[in-house]
Amino acid sequence: MGFLARVLFVVLSLGTAVIYQNYKNISRPIPPPAFDVNAYWGPGPASAYKEDPSIKPFSIKYTEAANELKQQLARPLKLHAPLEDVNFEYGFNTKALRNVIAYWRDNYLTRWSEREQFLNKFPQFTTQIQGLKIHYIHVKPSNPGKKKVVPLLLIHGWPGSVREFYELIPMLTTPSKDHDYVFEVIAPSLVGYGWSQGSSKKNFGPLEMSVVFRNLMLRVGHKKFLIQGGDWGSVIGSNLATLFPENSIGYHSNLCFTNSILANIKSIMTNIYPSLFLEKHQEEFHVPSLDKFYNLLEESGYFHIQATKPDTIGTALLNNPVGLAAYILEKFSTWTNLQYRKLPDGGLTKKFSMDALLDNVMIYYLSDSITTSQRLYAEQYAQNQRDMQMDRVATTTPYGCARFRHDLAHATDWQLKEKYENLVHSTYHNDGGHFIALESPKVLYEDFVEFVKKVVT
Template identity: 60%
Template sequence: MGLLCRATLAAFVVFVAFSVYKFRELTKPIDAPTLDLDEYWGPGKKSNYKENTEVVENKFFIPDEVIDSLRKDLNRSFEFQAPLEGIGFEYGFNTVYLQKVIKYWRDEYLPKWRKRELFLGKWPHFTTNIQGLRIHYIHTRYDIPPKGKKVFPVLLLHGWPGSVREFYDMIPLLVNNADSEYAFEVVVPSLPGYGWSQGSAKPGLSATEITVIFRNLMFRLGYKKFFIQGGDWGVIIGSNIATLFPDAVLGYHSNICWSHGLLSMIKTTIASYYPKLFVPEGYEDFFFPQSEKFKFLLEESGYMHIQSTKPDTIGAALTNNPVGLAAYILEKFSTWTNKDYRKLSDGGLEKKFTLDALLDNIMIYYLTNSITTSQRLYAENSNASVFSLPMERVQTNVPTGCARFKHDIAHALDWALKDKFANLIHSTYHKDGGHFAAFGLPKVLYKDFMEFVEKVVKLNNL
């Protein structure tokens, strides 16, 4: 072998060895970061802040003049551009259907607002101050525990553009289901900056930092161990709580199973060549073809890029603009429920939801003026400090459950999930439903969650 050949071979061996080394370095599990459990997010200096740990019960009442002002805005004449011929929701919210939503909102929803207000206040609502922020949450607690049932606390976590309203049809199943041997004391917080929860006055309140706030909330309420169920941002926050505070979590259940690390991408690519080896028969189309799934994510992620870079700009456009707010938010409830609904002139919005339910959610954003602060979470989760804490590589060892709803925006294989969730004990597939499972299919999600709880109880002799 000539000198040049030997040198080339040696260089190749070094390159391969270095590549293997770097791959292992980039994919091996890392230790959990240590976070400040008292990080201050309120206005002004922490030195001037003394935390009031009082829990305050809240009652809903929106003054008539606020509703009258909204009605006046909805009474305006709107000169929308007509949708293109043959187009449903492919270009965004169909303006013909938008006129119907405006009319319903003005002429049927607002006249019964006091009934909707009572409905929104049907569960006990509270606020308390944590780390400088006023945090809102729903909390159901038994005065007398139901006989013959095991009672567990559960933390339910929503995302964007949702709210605590998403769980209203699931809460009674958890609290009052006579057919179940389990009952739950339910805590449903509004994320900081969402609904009635105060937004941060300082940059840096990412999903990782919110983890600490909600851990502190549960501890304040007296729950040292609890279940978690979450979707959208609730997936990341719930996963982080289970990862960073494993001693506090009985089990973590998600209806969106994501894994975005390098190793996950490699495994998904390998599985795409032999799907039947990695996916239960009949569910291959949840994951493949990859090109189709990537195309859908690319088409539907424009909002994320705006909110991750200029949340205050789009927030200013939507503030005091109820029609724009409704179009911007409701379009997500169409496309993320089923991408094929884009072909429909009404976006399929009333296939899984009622207009009353959808407008309840819009009203929460409108009445609390929280659209801008809610969108800032995307920017806070996209900065360098978050990327320096790669939570994807910190293993989660608590019992984990994954419920996949076919039309959600993304799914991860069990093979990939197990690198992150080492104790994945529950994995299911549902051929109906999409991103907003608690809102659109509460009974299905409840049943899946209960199956997971049963497995955890047996596994840990609870």
């Protein structure tokens, strides 16, 4: 072997060794971060706090506030006319917004007592955990008969609320002749959302919220339970299933992703050679990723604002019902189907009733929770949360992924297995968007039950 050949051999050998070592480093799971299961997040010093473990009934009652809101919406609307030939491409079309406000004022709010009764249809409670008042819905199945009753923690996201689950909960808690399982549902408002008190201290992110919700489940009497979530619910649910496998029977998500370096490398490889890693019907969910990235970039301006200056945008929306409705409902348009941007009304009532959409807006408005809800973005992307590297902490809890065609992002099984070592359920649905529990509760229910059959014995 000549001198140059020997040098080349050595260089290639060293390069291969470096690549292999780096691969081992980025693919090796890391241990869970240290955390305090009793950390105090309320106002003032922890030394002055004594937790009240009692559980108190809760109901929504806002007659005076609803009347004041109706008067506020009766004021002349000062809105810029949309550009010619523009629908929802620039955001919420103001012609469509006038129609929404008119319906809200002249129809919905005239029936507020009816809507209030609807929002109170399920038993609701509050309890104090780690210095925070936590609000939750708790529905036990009536007459389960011989069906196996399994506790279920149901977790929503932003800009949703527990209202997303009102059509799903009866399916989960009513015995079905087609399935052996029925569920006892605990659906909390996220910390800082609705009537769950926001943290008074920095560094309360999705990991810390997963601890609170695990403690909530223990409070209501369940040491082991199922978890289901989308949006922030998928992040919180993932953290809970990862950090507390001893409490988690299984975790099912309708927004499936992982953001490790190796998972992102796999995404690139999948886009270069999709036929090697995907079945034909799966390709449209994942490729071409560049187009999907551009769409995500176009739709994520809110994300950057809320991850950097949540209190500024929160101040702009607080006590501003017209702005609040536009800001929230625009997401129910584009996140349900990006093609709805081309429609004059944003396609809002193609999949949802206007009453359901306004119920959700009312929860944010009446509870003054828009600012505290948006702080979760800033906390998730703060340095302390990034340092925890939760995407590199292996999840051993059985995991199920349900993908819906028009959701914001999707990960392949190949990517997900970098984190979720026990991926037991993976499905693709050719319709449906981000708010699937509200859009197609029956489809989500059936997918979830199929997952449960694989993990509950």
